[in-house]
Amino acid sequence: MNRRALMTIATLAVVLVVLAMFGQGRSTSPSLSGAVLLPGLGAVLNDIDEITLVRAGNETIASLRRSEQGWTVPEKGGYPADVAKIREALLALSEARVMEEKTSNPEFYDRLGVEPVESASAAGTAVTIRHGDETFSTVILGDVEGTGYRYARRADEALGLLIDRDPELPRSAPQWLVTGILDLRADRIREVTIDHADGERVRIFKDDAGQTNYSVEAVPDGRELQYPGVANVIGNVLRELALEDVERAPDDESVPSVTTAFRTFDGLVVTARGSERDGQNWIEFEAAFDAEPGAEPAAEPVQDEPGQDDPGEAADEDQGLDARAEAEAIDSTVAGWRYQIPSYKYEQMTRRMEDLLNPAE
Template sequence: MNHVNHKLIAGLAGATLLAAAAAAWVAISRQPASESSSADYALPGLSGQINAVKSVAIVGAESKALVSLDHGERGWTVREKGGYPADTGKLRELLLNLADAKLLAAKTASLERYAELGVDDPHNKDAKGVVVKLEGIDPPLALIVGNASSHGGGTFVRRPAEAQSWLASGQFGVEREPAQWLNPSLTDIASERIAEVVLTPAGGQPLRIVKTQRADADFKVENIPAGRELVTPGIANTLAATLAGLNLEDVTAATDQPAEPALNQAMFRTFDGLTIRVDTWQKDGKAWARFTVAFDESAAAQALREELAKAKPAQANIAAGQSATPAQPNPDQELQQRLAARRQEAEQLQRRLHGWQFALPAYKHANLAKKLDDLLKPAAAKPAAAGKLH
């Protein structure tokens, strides 16, 4: 019969427990700070109140207000730009990033070392970071946003009332220029809709390009001098695409700058009754523009009738090949729906563009300043005169 040494077993069991406890302590001690502080948010409570935020202020060195975003009856606007509409997509991204930011690791609490992380007091004239202040929520919140971590994956932050600074998760796109917070979209009118463009330089001859119907491949350039020809057959097509994806670079109220004496004028007319006039000029290294929108409802109705008439035979052919003919839309009702959509587009453009002056991208302004000679091949050199006989 085997004899069991109970003291030996008890000793082994105790040693096993001690080893397990030691291993557990080592594992915990090696956990990164992000795991131990993952539940601590930089701005606790923001995630449930994002839609309640009514103002966002971005404050720089010497407590200077850099950007003020306000939410009112007209939605989000940029105060420094006369109340022009703000880029709500960019603003929401900032708020979501702030709401999601978790404190990963405690950093310096020393006043002398704040500048290294960009979280020094915003009252200082040399402060590198910015303070983001959120109001309209209870309580109002603020966070000093400093440098991005050089190792990636985080941003240094500090709550203004606390000495402790932190490495927080996420990268915050806190733009410091008011123009960077503007809604950039001006117009998006496809070149396929354009029937005519007339560019009239200050003191020069107009350049006119036209299409007689939408299906035309290229715009016709009028008044080409004898003996000259286009660089390429479709060179004028780029001019008709000027209003497609047109964004601003800056904006000011129309009363803030005096009208310039020398203006270039551009007129765009669509097949469906929309006319947009653009007056442009150069000032302080920027290309500025004013827009005037007009809508010819009778021209729009006529163009839409022609579109529906062309579409009707195609719809009839499709219906003929089907066993059960689906109900066809009422032509008059469809005409009125499309006409209402065109009218609404004109009204929206008028509200967006009226009363403002916009700085345009250089490449778009270059299209608006084109002259006829810019579209033509160089004139052939005249042959030298023959020498006289003596």
């Protein structure tokens, strides 16, 4: 065997040894595929005390906290948080598992949206969950991938991951709130009065609950309504009324620019006081019971008929309510708060007579 053949054999032997060592090295570093993203979270899912969400520039989105009164959003004065959204987010995070390992190179984090949130250009949301004295690893949730997948990175680790869940995490504090304020159907509303600060009053009313359209009081001589049911939307404005934002009502008695009172046939009175600040409209509500002569009690609940499969469909959700107790319940919810509502709802709640009439000739 000549010298060249020996050198070739020696070189091949070295290559085989290196490959063997490389293979052994890889086998000693197990893949994270299938691993739980936040181990232990599922076991304490019902006992979480706080969830903090932070976005670019280290700006806190919301620090959701649980107390004896339930979940609240401190950034919004401690207003109640939407428990369903919190539950859904926690469940997704507790079930999330690693699908693939991605880059450990910080230069590529922005491709996944998992760069540190201290950066002003960070795309992800950092989520920190606390249970008692235990704080789980902060997770940076990055870009969505495909259908139902998402990139993520544990903030104290370098490796970016693809997880098999896409947790729904609203990126503003108001989106974590319980949004429902009031829900009064138009067929319960007997009259609405709108009093503007300049003295103008608009009053719409029904003589009985079976009346189709609201009548408009004091239509000017020679003028007519745009169409017979033009005022109906005013009577229905409290139907499924939801907030867009909320804040603590100030202690000082600010002068409202408009006061709108809704009176039901059974004596419930809801008063809305609206005012404008910095180009935004804010409304405070209060509820009371005032059974005027002629007020009709709420309808009795529909009784189950033999063989009726779903009596809930036949019974109106507002029937059988005690108006006095309803007023107390509403007032306990809205007292001390000031709301932003959708602009189209605010516009209907603050109509003027001219808005209901055909143009003057």
